[in-house]
Amino acid sequence: AQSVAQPEDQVNVAEGNPLTVKCTYSVSGNPYLFWYVQYPNRGLQFLLKYITGDNLVKGSYGFEAEFNKSQTSFHLKKPSALVSDSALYFCAVRGYSNYQLIWGAGTKLIIKP
Amino acid sequence: EAGVAQSPRYKIIEKRQSVAFWCNPISGHATLYWYQQILGQGPKLLIQFQNNGVVDDSQLPKDRFSAERLKGVDSTLKIQPAKLEDSAVYLCASSLVHNDISSYEQYFGPGTRLTVT
Numbered sequence: 001a002q003s004v005a006q007p008e009d010q011v012n013v014a015e016g017n018p019l020t021v022k023c024t025y026s027v028s029g030n031p032y033l034f035w036y037v038q039y040p041n042r043g044l045q046f047l048l049k050y051i052t053g054d055n056l057v058k059g060s061y062g063f064e065a066e067f068n069k070s071q072t073s074f075h076l077k078k079p080s081a082l083v084s085d086s087a088l089y090f091c092a093v094r095g096y097s098n099y100q101l102i103w104g105a106g107t108k109l110i111i112k113p
Numbered sequence: 114e115a116g117v118a119q120s121p122r123y124k125i126i127e128k129r130q131s132v133a134f135w136c137n138p139i140s141g142h143a144t145l146y147w148y149q150q151i152l153g154q155g156p157k158l159l160i161q162f163q164n165n166g167v168v169d170d171s172q173l174p175k176d177r178f179s180a181e182r183l184k185g186v187d188s189t190l191k192i193q194p195a196k197l198e199d200s201a202v203y204l205c206a207s208s209l210v211h212n213d214i215s216s217y218e219q220y221f222g223p224g225t226r227l228t229v230t
Contacts, residue, residue, distance in 0.1 A: 004155075032217070043117070043204055043221030044156070090155055094217070100169065101219070103155030 002027045004093050006104035013081045013111050021076040021107045023091030032094040033074040034101065035065055039087045047089075050074060061085070081111045115139065117222035119205050125228045131193035134225045138186070138207030144168070146219060147180055147190050148204040156204055162188065163210075195229045202226050 003026045013019045025031055032051055036044040048059025055067045065076045076089060091104040118137040126132050138145050143164050148156035159178065161168040165185040173180070177196070182188040192199055206219040 034218075036221075041223070043119075043223045044206075044219075046218045046220065049218065092155075100158055100161070103157075105153070105155050 002093065002102045004091050004102050004104040006091055006107045008107050010108040010110065013109070015083055015111050015113050016080055019078050019081045019085070019109065021089050021109060023074045023076065023104060025072050025074060025093045027093050033067065034092040035059065035063070035076050036090045036092065037087050038090065044090060083111045083113055085109060086111045117205055117207055117220055119222035119225055121225055122223060123226050125230065126195055128197055128229050129194040131191065132195055132227065133189050133191045134203050136188045136205030136222060138205070139220055141209070142207035143210050144208045145182055145188050146206040147188070148206065150202045150204055150224070159190070197229050200227055200229045
C-alpha cells in the first residue's frame with residue numbers, strides 16, 4: 001500500500017539555523033514527491049516537487065528537498081530558517097499507477113527568534 | 114492570475130442540517146479536487162473531477178455527501194444531513210490536468226471551516 005510518513009509532529013529551530021523536515025514514503029513504481037506548506041487559516045501552497053533527474057530539488061522561499069531512493073526519503077531543507085517559515089508542512093507522494101496524492105499527517109515547524 | 118476561490122470561509126450548523134460549499138478553480142484548470150482536512154491530519158481526497166466528469170469518488174460518503182461540476186468550471190460540495198464528525202476544513206484545489214505529472218501541481222483555495230454542533 002502507498003503511504004507517506006512524517007515522523008515528527010513538530011520541529012523547533014532557532015532563526016538563522018538550518019532546518020530539516022523529514023518525510024519517508026512507500027510506493028510501488030517510481031515516486032512523484034511533493035512538499036506543500038500551510039499557513040494559519042490559509043490553503044496549502046505548493047513548494048516543490050521531485051519527478052526525475054537531480055536528487056536535489058529547489059523550490060519556493062529558499063527551500064530545497066533531497067530525494068534518496070535507497071532510504072525512500074524526501075526531506076525538506078533550508079540553510080537558514082526565518083521566523084516567517086513557521087507553518088505546517090505536508091509531504092505527499094503520487095504513485096506511478098494512481099493519480100491520487102497520498103498525504104503525510106504534517107509537521108509543525110516553529111522558528112524561534 | 115487569480116487563485117482558487119472558495120465560499121463561505123466559515124460555517125456553523127447544527128447536526129442533521131444541510132450545508133453547501135462553492136469553489137471556483139483557476140481559469141483553464143481541467144481538474145478539480147475536494148478534500149476534507151480534519152485538525153491534525155493531512156488532507157483526505159473526497160472527489161476528483163476532470164472537466165465535468167468524476168475521476169475518483171471512492172472516499173466520498175455518498176449517503177450524505179454529493180458534489181457536482183456541471184459546466185466543467187465551478188463546483189459545489191453538499192452535505193445532507195451533517196454529522197458532528199463532519200467538522201473539518203473543506204479544501205478545494207485545481208490543477209491543469211490530473212494525468213500529466215509535469216503539470217500536476219495542485220493549487221488550493223483558502224478552505225471552508227465547518228463546525229457542526
